[in-house]
Amino acid sequence: MRLYLVIIRSILIFLLSVNSLFAYQSEDALKVAVMGKIAKYISWPNETSSFTITILDNPFGKKVDIAYKGKKIDGKKIKIIYINNIKDLPQDTKILYIPKKDSYKLTTILQSISSKNILTISDIRGFAQKKGILQLYFLSRKLRLKINLGVAKKNDLQIRSVLLRIVKIVKDES
Amino acid sequence: MLLFIPLFSIDLFADESLEDLMNVESEAKVDIGSRDGAKNYFDAKSAVDVITAQQIEQTGMSSLTNILRYFVAGFNAPNPSISDGSDHVRAFTLRGMSPDQVLVLINGKRLHTSALLHVNGTIGKGSSNVDLDTIAVDAIQRVEVLRDGAASQYGSDAIAGVINIVLKGYGNKNKVIIQGGERQKGQGKRKFISGFISIPLKYDGFINFTVDTIKSDKTQNAGLDRRLTPPVVSTHYGLPKATNYHLLMNAEIPLESGSLLYSNILLNKRASQASAYFRTPDPSRAIFPNGFLPMIHANIMDYSATVGMKGEIFNGIKWDLSQVIGQNSFAFGVTNSMNYDLNSSSPTSFNNGKLVFSQYTTNLDMKKQINDTIALALGAEYRVEKYNIYAGDKASYIDSGSQGFAGFQPANETNSRRENYALYVDTTFNFTPKLSTELAGRYEKYSDFGSTRNIKLAGTYKVTESFRLRTSASTGFRAPSLAQSNYSLTSTYSSGNTIKTKGTFKTTNPIAIKHGARALKPEKSQHLSLGGVYKGENYYFMADYFYTRVNNKVMLSGDIPINIGNITDMRFFTNAIDTKTEGVDLKGVYNYKMDDDKQLDITLWYNYNKNTILQINTPYITQANSLTALDRIENGQPKNSQRLLLNYKTVKYNVTYNFSRFGSYSQVVSGVSQRFDPVMISDAQLSYKITKRTNLSLGGNNIFNTRPNKWKNSGKFKGYNGILPYSNYSPIGFSGAFYYVKATMRF
Numbered sequence: 001m002r003l004y005l006v007i008i009r010s011i012l013i014f015l016l017s018v019n020s021l022f023a024y025q026s027e028d029a030l031k032v033a034v035m036g037k038i039a040k041y042i043s044w045p046n047e048t049s050s051f052t053i054t055i056l057d058n059p060f061g062k063k064v065d066i067a068y069k070g071k072k073i074d075g076k077k078i079k080i081i082y083i084n085n086i087k088d089l090p091q092d093t094k095i096l097y098i099p100k101k102d103s104y105k106l107t108t109i110l111q112s113i114s115s116k117n118i119l120t121i122s123d124i125r126g127f128a129q130k131k132g133i134l135q136l137y138f139l140s141r142k143l144r145l146k147i148n149l150g151v152a153k154k155n156d157l158q159i160r161s162v163l164l165r166i167v168k169i170v171k172d173e174s
Numbered sequence: 175m176l177l178f179i180p181l182f183s184i185d186l187f188a189d190e191s192l193e194d195l196m197n198v199e200s201e202a203k204v205d206i207g208s209r210d211g212a213k214n215y216f217d218a219k220s221a222v223d224v225i226t227a228q229q230i231e232q233t234g235m236s237s238l239t240n241i242l243r244y245f246v247a248g249f250n251a252p253n254p255s256i257s258d259g260s261d262h263v264r265a266f267t268l269r270g271m272s273p274d275q276v277l278v279l280i281n282g283k284r285l286h287t288s289a290l291l292h293v294n295g296t297i298g299k300g301s302s303n304v305d306l307d308t309i310a311v312d313a314i315q316r317v318e319v320l321r322d323g324a325a326s327q328y329g330s331d332a333i334a335g336v337i338n339i340v341l342k343g344y345g346n347k348n349k350v351i352i353q354g355g356e357r358q359k360g361q362g363k364r365k366f367i368s369g370f371i372s373i374p375l376k377y378d379g380f381i382n383f384t385v386d387t388i389k390s391d392k393t394q395n396a397g398l399d400r401r402l403t404p405p406v407v408s409t410h411y412g413l414p415k416a417t418n419y420h421l422l423m424n425a426e427i428p429l430e431s432g433s434l435l436y437s438n439i440l441l442n443k444r445a446s447q448a449s450a451y452f453r454t455p456d457p458s459r460a461i462f463p464n465g466f467l468p469m470i471h472a473n474i475m476d477y478s479a480t481v482g483m484k485g486e487i488f489n490g491i492k493w494d495l496s497q498v499i500g501q502n503s504f505a506f507g508v509t510n511s512m513n514y515d516l517n518s519s520s521p522t523s524f525n526n527g528k529l530v531f532s533q534y535t536t537n538l539d540m541k542k543q544i545n546d547t548i549a550l551a552l553g554a555e556y557r558v559e560k561y562n563i564y565a566g567d568k569a570s571y572i573d574s575g576s577q578g579f580a581g582f583q584p585a586n587e588t589n590s591r592r593e594n595y596a597l598y599v600d601t602t603f604n605f606t607p608k609l610s611t612e613l614a615g616r617y618e619k620y621s622d623f624g625s626t627r628n629i630k631l632a633g634t635y636k637v638t639e640s641f642r643l644r645t646s647a648s649t650g651f652r653a654p655s656l657a658q659s660n661y662s663l664t665s666t667y668s669s670g671n672t673i674k675t676k677g678t679f680k681t682t683n684p685i686a687i688k689h690g691a692r693a694l695k696p697e698k699s700q701h702l703s704l705g706g707v708y709k710g711e712n713y714y715f716m717a718d719y720f721y722t723r724v725n726n727k728v729m730l731s732g733d734i735p736i737n738i739g740n741i742t743d744m745r746f747f748t749n750a751i752d753t754k755t756e757g758v759d760l761k762g763v764y765n766y767k768m769d770d771d772k773q774l775d776i777t778l779w780y781n782y783n784k785n786t787i788l789q790i791n792t793p794y795i796t797q798a799n800s801l802t803a804l805d806r807i808e809n810g811q812p813k814n815s816q817r818l819l820l821n822y823k824t825v826k827y828n829v830t831y832n833f834s835r836f837g838s839y840s841q842v843v844s845g846v847s848q849r850f851d852p853v854m855i856s857d858a859q860l861s862y863k864i865t866k867r868t869n870l871s872l873g874g875n876n877i878f879n880t881r882p883n884k885w886k887n888s889g890k891f892k893g894y895n896g897i898l899p900y901s902n903y904s905p906i907g908f909s910g911a912f913y914y915v916k917a918t919m920r921f
Contacts, residue, residue, distance in 0.1 A: 024712075024765055026214065027200045037192040101543075103432045104486045126377025126428050137378065139345040140228070141199045166193055 028060055030143045031136050032067050035095055035121060038134060038145075039073045041163035045117050045156040048092045051076040056109070058082045059099040086112050098122040098132070106130060117155050128170035133157070135170075146170050202226060204318040205282055206338045208612055208632075209327070209541055209551035210602040216709050219612055219632040219644055220322035221718045221759060227315050227342065232821060232830040234353065234859050234873040234914050236366045236388050238306040238314070239264045242337070243905075244832055244857060244875075246319055247817045248759065248781035250297065253907030255395075255411045256898070257294040258579055259504060261448040262414060262472035263305045265298030268334040269321070269720065270783040270811045271755055272727070273303035275652055275697075277324070277332035280309075280339050281424075281438060283480055283537065284329070286500035289529035289561070291657040293678060293730065295802060296902055297810055300730045300747065302531070302657050305502065306337075308442035308476040310420035312351060312368045313384035315342045321759060323701030323722060325650030326628035327614045329555065329596055333650050333699045333722060334755075341424040341438060344380045346372050347920040351386075355914025358879060362393040362413060362909055366916075377428035388418040392448070393909035397896040401454050402465075408452035409467060409897050412909050416446035433485030436496075444474040450511075450578030451897065460518035468511035468578025476502045482537075494539040501532040506566065508576045515573035527566035527582030531657065534558040541600075551600040558593045561656035582663055588680070590660040594620040594653070608636040618651075622659070623696055626651045641708045644718075648701045654694035654728050658747040676733060676743035683746070689734055690794055691746040698725045705759075713764040720783075721756040726791065732799025750795045753807065757783035777819040784813055805842040810903050812837035812852070828861040830873075836905040843892060850883045853906050861918075871916040879911035 035053055051073040055064060068078045081090050086109050089096065096118050098109055103124045110120065110131050120132045127135035128146040133155070135146040145167040152159055190198070202224035203212035215222060225245045235241050243251045243266070251266035265273040273292070278285045288305040292298045317339055324332040353366040368386035375381060393412035398405035421441040428434050447469050455465040482496030506526035513520040534557065541551035563586050565571070570581025598616040605611065611633040619625040630648035637643060662680045679686040681694055705718030726749035733743035759781050766774040785808050790796070797804065814837040822829045835854045840847050859873030882904040885892045892898040900908035 024201045025198050027203075030195055030198060030200060033190065033195055034192070037190075037195060041192070101486070101490065104488060106432070125434075126379075129377050137345070138200055141202065141226070143196050143198070143200070144345070145196075163192075166196065 027138060027143075028063055029067075031123060032060055032063050034136060034143065034145070035064075035097060036068060036071065036073060036078070038119070038121070038163075039095065041160045042119060043158040043160075044094055044119075046092075048094070049076065050079045050092070051094055052079045052081060052090055052092045053095045053097070054081045054083060054089055054093040055097045056083055056086065057099050057102055059101065089113065093118050095119045095121060098124065098127075100124050106132070115155060117157065119152075119155075119157055144168065202316065204320070204338070205340070206279070206318050206320045206336050207322070207324070208602060209539070209600045210543070210549035215714060215716065216642060216707055217634075219610070219634050220320055220324075220646055220703065221705060221716060223319040223321070223761075225317040225319070229821070230311055230314060230317075231918070232828060232859050232861070233832070233857065233875075234355075234871065234916055235875065236311055236353070236364075236368075236386070237264075238309050238311055238317070238339075239266055240875075241311065242266070242306070242317065242319075244834055245817070245819065247761075247779040247815045248321075248757075248783060250811050250815075250836075250905050252297050252903055252905055253413060253909070254294070254296040254902040255413070255448060256409070256450060256893070257296050257902060258470060259290045259472060259506065260292045260294050260296045260298075261470070262416070262444070262446040262474065263288045263290045263303075263504070264307060265292050265296060265301065265303050266306065267297065267811060268337075269722075269755060269757065269781070270785050270813070271334035271722070271724075272301050273298040274301035274331060274655060275333035275724070276303070277328055277330075277336045278304040278306070278339070279328070279336065280440070280478065281341055281436075281480070282338060283496060283498050284533075284535055284557075285339075285478060286502060286531060286533035287655065288476075289502045289504045289531035289657070291529075291655075291661050293661075293663070295806075297806065299803065299806065300658070300728065302655050305474070305476065307418070307444075308420075308502070309339060309440060310368065310384045310386050310422045312349065312370050312386065313341050313382070313422040313424065315340045315346075321718065321720070322646055322703050323648050323650045323699060324630070325652070325699065326616045326630040326648050327598065327600060329616060329618060330651060330653040330696075333652055333697070333701075333724065341422070342370070342372070342382055342384075343424070343426065344372075344374070344378050346370070346382065348372060349921075350919045351916065353914055353916040355912055357393055357912050358910055361391065362912060363391040364912070364914070365389045375427055379425075379427045381423065381425040384420065384422040386418075386420045388416075390414075390416045395900060395908050397893070397899040399452055399897055400895045408465070409893075410449035411893075411898055411900075413907070414446045414448035416444060419443045431485065433483055435483050437479075437481045439480075440476070440478045442474070442476040444472070444476075446472045446474070451894065453577055458517075459512065459514065461512045461520060461522060466510055466512070466577075468576070469509045470579050471507035471509065473505040473507065474503070489542075491540055491542045494537075496537050498533070498535040498537075501530065503528055503530040506579060506581070508570065508578050511577045513569050513572065513574060513576055516569060521567070521569050524570035524576040524581060525567045526570045526576060526579055527586070528562075528564040529657075530560075530562040530564070532560040547604050549602040553596075553598050553600075555596040555598075556593070557595070558591065559656055561588065561590045561660055563588045563661070580663075586662045588660040588662070590656050592620060592622045592656060594618055610634050614648075620653055620696075623653070623693070626696055626698075640710065641706065643706045645704045646701065650699040650701060652697040652699070654696060654747070658728050659694050661747075676745065678730065679744050679746045681746055681748070685736075685738065686744065686746040689736065689744060689746075690792070691748065694728055694747060695726050695749050697727050697749075699723060712766065713762065715762045716759065718759045719756070720759070721754070723752070723754050723788070725752045727751050727753055729795060729803065731792065731794035732796060732803070734794060734799075746794075748792050748794055750792050751790050751804075751807075752788040754786045754788050755783060757781065771825045773823055775819070775821045777817065779817040779819075780814070781816075782814045801845060802842045805840065805847060806903075809840040809847070812839050812905055815905075826863045828859075828869075830857075830859045832857040834906075839901075839903050839905065841901045841903050848886055848901075850901055850904070853880055853882050853904070855880045855906055867920050869918040871918070872914075873916070874911055874913040876906065876911045877913070880906065881908055881910055882906060
């Protein structure tokens with residue numbers, strides 16, 4: 001028992017004496033953070049005054065607002081738009097997030113925004129192979145990315161080569 | 175709590191690069207406890223724990239039972255010896271309750287139990303549990319533990335809790351593990367070779383295969399046999415010699431439509447052998463006049479196959495249709511033995527019969543998030559169970575039967591079957607962003623004992639963004655197993671220094687009915703839990719109180735003296751007692767990330783549980799004839815246990831130190847109770863990344879070679895005056911330290 005108490009006391013003293021970084025994050029927090037980070041590696045053909053991120057059938061609650069309130073990408077103010085129908089998609093959308101729960105209507109959604117220069121992001125399984133552009137998935141609890149270069153090219157999105165070193169490239173099956 | 179507050183935090187978007195983000199681990203989530211989506215420790219409505227594949231890899235253990243024993247405070251799994259079949263299928267308990275009061279799932283689907291019924295004097299006597307060692311450990315992605323009654327959600331058995339084993343899915347790297355180790359004095363050598371291969375399919379589908387083999391030598395802890403002159407070690411007392419083969423397949427095939435076809439197959443073949451007591455020299459025995467040590471063999475075959483499909487239909491209704499087939503067979507054999515009555519014409523090897531349990535489960539789940547406030551889940555299940563006993567060789571059972579373990583007789587044979595169906599509903603109401611409640615109900619109808627209805631009400635209240643209170647109240651049940659209703663065996667046993675013969679009879683046997691046996695009723699339970707969880711940015715703390723009352727718990731009766739044929743005593747299963755279990759779990763987790771490459775994870779966990787027998791419901795169990803059994807329930811297991819789990823990892827190194835303390839426990843023998851001191855053990859592993867693909871590990875379990883107390887006046891009490899120096903109830907076994915070296919290659 002004495003050994004046990006010594007071990008616990010040592011740990012408490014150790015914890016008191018150290019600083020700490022984040023060890024774990026929720027999956028949603030990581031997905032939300034990636035939406036902004038990924039923009040730095042992509043060039044869109046159309047210049048707009050603000051940077052619009054559209055969230056379809058919002059799965060994140062207030063997390064996106066909290067993360068991006070007052071933030072800028074490429075010097076442009078970030079605008080977050082929430083929609084429940086793809087027909088309401090703002091024209092100046094740069095990034096469209098499609099949640100997993102919309103997987104059953106994915107084909108319809110992607111067809112409706114084809115060639116509109118929008119970076120589609122989703123955690124739907126097989127998203128990149130199903131003609132989405134950027135797929136988020138978790139492997140051993142770490143976030144991983146897949147990108148469909150063919151679909152990105154069709155949408156005139158230019159991907160910086162540095163990104164290609166850390167994502168998995170999916171062949172365009174179209 | 176102030177001790178744990180981190181000194182600063184970061185804004186993920188502002189401060190972390192994309193590559194940094196991809197190095198951040200996400201929180202572990204569990205799929206059990208409620209049906210409205212995976213939850214982490216903070217959002218779950220009941221206490222949940224996760225053991226990850228990374229943690230499992232750092233143990234050096236190839237037995238899931240051992241892994242849970244060291245990671246979960248309140249999980250107990252002794253290593254009994256000279257206990258017939260119980261040497262080969264480990265009984266385990268959660269919160270000190272019965273082994274058959276824990277439901278085990280594979281990928282969320284019910285796993286069948288072992289065919290073995292523990293009928294010797296071990297922890298879990300009278301129950302059949304899931305054999306966790308039928309599962310290849312390297313196929314496991316994570317193990318989820320729900321510490322709450324959940325029979326109103328998942329059906330029978332989920333009284334002490336639910337263990338959900340989630341298999342590795344998409345994207346895992348192929349892996350080979352080669353491990354070898356031994357105990358002190360060269361005993362208990364173990365070789366473990368495992369291979370995992372993952373084949374990717376379209377749309378992130380996969381088919382994964384895991385194959386392994388584990389070869390373990392016996393350990394020897396027997397004391398001197400004072401029946402012999404001079405006294406020598408005559409008997410084997412320790413871990414059995416065993417060979418295990420596992421083959422596991424897990425596959426998911428996403429379809430163009432968005433639906434998912436899934437399947438998993440588990441196969442386990444185990445050959446295990448352990449001894450009975452040494453039979454002393456007797457010149458009248460024609461075959462073994464100088465005495466002999468009967469060896470009991472267990473040949474276990476286990477398989478489970480699941481196929482299912484799930485998807486979502488247009489209005490957001492998720493559906494999941496599955497079929498699971500599982501079977502466990504346990505064949506007994508005895509070698510180096512004889513049937514005294516056959517004497518010179520006796521064989522020395524016997525086929526002693528076989529137990530087979532089969533389970534077929536068809537399940538349909540449907541759920542829908544109706545709006546932000548309400549989630550609704552509905553389901554139906556149809557299950558068929560079969561239990562068979564097959565007789566052994568005639569020489570194994572006639573007259574006194576084969577020494578060591580008498581075979582099953584034709585009169586013991588059974589071909590029993592039952593079916594049941596269940597309908598259930600599970601609703602979640604998020605009344606406000608802070609208050610969430612769950613109401614679940616389940617109706618079941620069994621063909622043998624009728625119907626049962628159970629209900630659960632659970633709720634959480636988020637006091638602050640960091641502090642959540644949770645509570646649940648529920649009713650539950652456990653259907654008496656087919657084995658408990660249909661098992662029968664006449665066997666030889668030791669009492670003092672003599673060999674007697676007694677019989678376990680079916681509850682439907684006319685002789686048993688004449689002596690008071692009745693058809694078994696289900697065990698009924700009531701649960702209450704109350705707790706809270708507080709989280710900081712890098713730590714959390716959980717405290718949960720639990721109370722479970724079980725009415726009509728099934729037990730073997732005491733030995734009832736009769737004189738019919740060669741049977742001197744009889745016993746049968748009966749709804750014997752009402753019990754109460756209450757206690758607390760206190761758990762703290764701290765994750766200290768020093769920089770991007772170094773991290774220290776610390777878990778402290780305290781469990782206290784106390785079992786109390788409230789009343790005895792049958793005249794066939796009394797303090798006089800069942801003192802040992804009754805005391806085993808109340809005092810046979812540690813009432814408190816603690817875990818300290820430490821893991822420090824860098825790019826190159828991974829160091830694990832796990833400390834476990836098990837509280838004291840007691841065992842009654844011949845009417846005398848002995849209390850055994852608490853035991854503390856340490857497990858450690860150091861891993862070094864030799865190349866990008868290869869890790870080398872050195873480690874040990876129970877590295878300081880801790881042993882439990884021996885019996886008082888050791889050597890002159892238990893097992894013919896000293897053959898058994900240790901209690902079979904010991905929560906750490908009694909085989910001491912195990913040291914190993916392990917190479918892991920990924921490709």
